Amino acid sequence: MATKDxxxxxxIEPVVTAMGFELWGIDYLSQGKxxxxxxxxxxxxxxxxxxxxxxxRQVSAVLDVEDPIAGEYRLEVSxxxxxxxxxxxxxxxxxxxxxxxxxxxxxxxxxxxxxxLLAGIEGDEVLLQLDGEEYCFPIESIDQARIVPxxxx
Numbered sequence: 598m599a600t601k602d603x604x605x606x607x608x609i610e611p612v613v614t615a616m617g618f619e620l621w622g623i624d625y626l627s628q629g630k631x632x633x634x635x636x637x638x639x640x641x642x643x644x645x646x647x648x649x650x651x652x653x654r655q656v657s658a659v660l661d662v663e664d665p666i667a668g669e670y671r672l673e674v675s676x677x678x679x680x681x682x683x684x685x686x687x688x689x690x691x692x693x694x695x696x697x698x699x700x701x702x703x704x705x706x707x708x709x710x711x712x713x714l715l716a717g718i719e720g721d722e723v724l725l726q727l728d729g730e731e732y733c734f735p736i737e738s739i740d741q742a743r744i745v746p747x748x749x750x
Contacts, residue, residue: 622685630669
């Protein structure tokens, strides 16, 4: 699956960048006729519905020509939002000090889901503090990670 994500990233990133946005990440879920490709874009001034529609049209045109996905799929373009997913070590480093929810590909200490303070990165590992312990997860072992939004009263 990582190879598919890499190939999609190589096709999509130049289009998104040329339009003035940052490609935050790609989430491809292969589910037969119900496959879904979600592209997350970001910008300093934020991302609006019209921005998503514009990027969707441009990316859709490239995907139609290159045809990297066999069969039918639904294309979605979105901002990362407040509970933004984290895809790269650079993103984990950028959000050090925030609370994150992490889901692992395989269980560690009998569980796959962890939520705690993102302490940063060390090499290719994500450092997570919870319950007075520090956990180091290799980035390849992380299936999903999202920022847990803070709401101040």
